[in-house]
Every structure is written in C-alpha cells, then in structure tokens.
Amino acid sequence: MTADSSNAQHLFDGVPFEPGTSKNDPILVADNVRRAFGGLVAVDVEHLEVQRGAITALIGPNGAGKTTFFNLLTNFDEPDTGSRVFEGNDLSGVSAYKVANLGMVRTFQLTKSLSKMTVIDNMRLGGTGQAGESFFRALFPFMWRRQEAEITERADALLERFKLSHMRDEFAGTLSGGQRKLLEMARALMVKPNMVMLDEPMAGVNPALKQSLLEHVKGLRDEGMTVLFVEHDMDMVQEISDWVVVMAEGRIIAEGPPASIASNQAVVDAYLGSHHDSALDLEAD
Template sequence: MPERSSPHPTVILTAEKVERRFGGFTAVDVDHLDIHRGEITALIGPNGAGKTTLFNLLTGFDRPDAGQWTFDGHPLAGVAPHKVARLGMVRTFQLTKVLSRLTVLENMRIAAPGQLGERLWTAPFSALWKRGEKENTSRARALLARFLLDDKRDELAGSLSGGQRKLLEMARALMVEPRMVMLDEPMAGVNPALKQSLLGHIVSLRDDGVSVLFVEHDMDMVHEISDRVVVMAQGRVIAEGTAREVTNDERVVGAYLGERFGSDLGETASALSGEGGGR
C-alpha cells in the first residue's frame, strides 16, 4: 500500500442495510460500508460476490430492495444515474460503453455538463453557447492529451483497442469534474503494455483529490495502488483494511478457497498476496 502522510480522511460515501434480491437469491446484503475521501479503495471478492451489483445500485443503474446510501451528504437511493453523475460520482463499466460511431473527441464533449447548445430554448442562439462549447473542447483535448489519446481525437471511438477504450472512458468521466470515480474491472481485457499506464492514471486521480473505488481481480494491482481494500463474499462485506491485512484474514482466504475448491491454503494465500501471478 502506498504511504500516505495526510490525516485520516472523512467519509465520502456511506451505505446502510443495502439489499438486492433476485427471486430467492440475495445478491447484495451489505450491512454497512464507508468509502473514504481522497483514497483508492479496492473492492474485491470471488466471482459472484455481488461487487458489480453493488456498483450498479450505488450509481443508480439498479434499484435495491432495501437500504440507503449517501454521497457527500446527498441521499442517493432512487436517484437516476445522470443525476448521480451531476452530483460528482461517476463510473466506468467492465464492458466499455463508448459511443462507437462518434469520434473520440465527440465522446468527450458529449459528457460535458450544462451544455446550453443541447437545450431547446438556447440552441438557436449560438452566441449563448459557442464560448462554452469552445471551453469544453479545450478541456476535452487536454484530458485526451493526459491519457495519450489526443492523436486519436478525430478517429471513431469504435476503432480503438480495448485498452484505449478504457482510457477514453476514464478521460470522459473526468469531463464532469467528479469528486469520486468508480471503476469496474479497469484492467479487464487490457494488454500488459497499457496496464502500467492505467495504473498511473488511477493514482493520478487520487493525487488530484479524487476518491476512487474500483472492482478488480488482479491482486498485483490491488497491492500496488490501493490505500484500503473491502472484501465481499456472497453479497456481504466480510473484511476491510489494508491489502496486507485482508489477505491475511482467514475469512478472506476461506472465501477464495470456497471458489477454488481443491486449492490448498498456501496457493490461495500466495495468489491473494500477489505472489506468483495476479489472477
């Protein structure tokens, strides 16, 4: 875990008694969860632990059967995804959601909030929105340069590689100047050459004061960049702490052993600690 000299951060996101059931199956049953401001928090757990479902609930893409959560003091239960984003909490997806038939630059500009040119009553009056559009384009270009995509700005987003699409999603999320970014398996499908670049960008988000919550199976990545780790199994939070603390927690080892039936304890502990491979 990276060393931090700042005092213990305040909580930016808190959830209480959040439940999501599908028929007789309980996918999420989170009694309490706090995400700290200004930190990189990893959300890990075996396949089917409920991580992505929890992401969907917190960001408004799914509705819970019970529970409440707040972001920066704003209650979010029942709030639509676009309104969640306007409040400063944005997300990316495990399967990238770029607009394939728009250019990379157009993908960026469409994410900018408060565009007067998109409103019916102001659209005919270009003097009202031209300056804002120019500012959005400048901001988009700056972010694309930061994510090494500026030379792709006029290409269709559908032509990008999987890793480049991940970078575009992350850059596009920053167009709304969020206070928190949620990344669902940011390394999935990314070639090794781009992984270090993505890691660096995630760390830079924290350095800019943005809180980060990410779902990940790559334990090397979790150990390298996370300040704090939350572990889910069977829909519940079973452990929290530093990467070292949770990988030495018997409940965590047991959860992974349950998924990898027949593995011995030594192999599981080694995988969780990032030794001998990340997955």
C-alpha cells in the same frame, strides 16, 4: 495532495481492520443495502464507508455481488432496502444521471465508448451544464459557442494527458480495447467528479497499457479525487489501492489495507473454500 504520493495510508490512521468499520472522513456511506433477484440475495451489506481521497478496491470471488453492489452505489440499480448517502445527499430514488451531476461518475466493465462518435465528441459529451443541450438554444449557436470552445479546450488537455490526442478525430469505434478504457476514464473526468467509480478497469487491457492505466488511476487520487474500483486483477489491487473491501456471498467479510487482506483467514476461505486445507470428506455432506 500528500508528500508521499504513492499511497494515502495515513488517511486510515486509527481505523480498525474489520468489516463495516467507520472511516475518518467518509465520502460515501451505505447502510443495510439489500438487493435480491427472486430468491437469490445478491447483496446484503450492513454498513460500508468509503474514505475520501483514497483508492478503495472492492474485490471478491465470482458471484460475490461486487458488480451488483457497485450498480447500487452508483444508482444504476435500486436496492430493495437500505440507504446510500453520497456527500450528505441521500441517493434513494435519485436518477442515475443526477448522481453524475452530484459528482460521482462511473465507468463500465464492458467499455461504453460511443463507437460512431469521434473521440473528441465522446469527450465533449462529458461536459456538464451545457447550454447547447437545450433544443431551442441548440438552434442559436451564439448561445453556446463560447462554452463549447471551453469544453473542447478542456477535452483536448485531457486527451493529451491520456495520450489519445492523435486519435482526436477518429471514430471511437476504431480504438483498441485499452484505448477505450483510457477514453472512458478521460471522458468521466470531463464531468469534474469528486468520486470516480471504475468497474473492472483492467479487464481486457494488454500488459503494456496496464502500467499507464495504473498511473492514471493514481493520478486521480493525487488530484484529490476518491476512487473506488471493482477488480479481479490482484496485482492492481496490491499495487495501487489504499484500502481493500472484500465481498463474498453478498456480504462484506473483510476490510483493511492490501497487505492485511492476503493473510486474512475469512478472505482465504472465501476464495478457496473453507475446507481447502483439510482432506475431502464426502461422508460429512
């Protein structure tokens, strides 16, 4: 934890603001990651390092390949070529569920709350290494009851923190969109991750909940977790990220602290088109 908990800029001391730059203490490193769908190259990233203990935002215009890249980083998709190394573990050929057990948990753009399970069961599910998840041990409750109690206690504490305690025994399907985002984030924490990957955490959240969600994301960093998120909401990017990675057409075109990004010519070109300040010249095409 830092003295100034509002950001973690100091972690990037001496890191140049350029695409593919190396970080002081990377937790996740991607090299030559390429993914094509037929003839369309969705992602072609030469090199990316994600700084440990910071909040990194992954932004870019529609169709830039952010979500595809995100899926590749979390192993929900296999790249055609390239490697991803998380805390020294090569992720190539590793199943998605094992990545979670290595300490990297993701959420989804379209929230995946498990509707027909209660909120507390959603939370309990996140506990790792549960003895009662073996069929034979499941038949003998004394073998997992104590662990279940511990998990429930931890789950209740998290529900308290995310202000969902009053919904504890309701079906998750009855929660509002914003509450589902909160539940998904709380559930991810049940895994005790080192790194949390959030796919558009602000999508579909009403403005009143936004602020509390932002505080929760900052809270993750303050507890020592690394956060990487994909987002369209520029307010959120400006407000909470320590470092921004900009993608366009499958490549990383810029990196730097949020303040440096808005003025970056490559980023402006990517979002608005490179001819946005010159008169349209139909003859030239």
